[in-house]
Amino acid sequence: MKTRLDRTHFLMWPFIYLKVLLLQGRSIGMMVFWSKKRMYNSILVAYSYSSSLKFSPILI
Structure with missing residues (x-):
């Protein structure tokens, strides 16, 4: 479960970074x-x- 979550997070990170950028x-x-x-x-x-x-x- 943890490895699948890490993989999806790793795949999602560039999109989040691009959106923030x-x-x-x-x-x-x-x-x-x-x-x-x-x-x-x-x-x-x-x-x-x-x-x-x-x-x-005159102003000066």
Whole structure:
């Protein structure tokens, strides 16, 4: 009984690993996407802030 259970567990393990890997990959992809989006937004904000400073030197 134990050997059969071990064998099925050994056969099932790659599928579980792949499923976990897929889920983690999706979450990592979302994290990368969100960090890129945040970086892009911060660059846009910094650029607009610097351009507004350039156009109005009274603020400095």
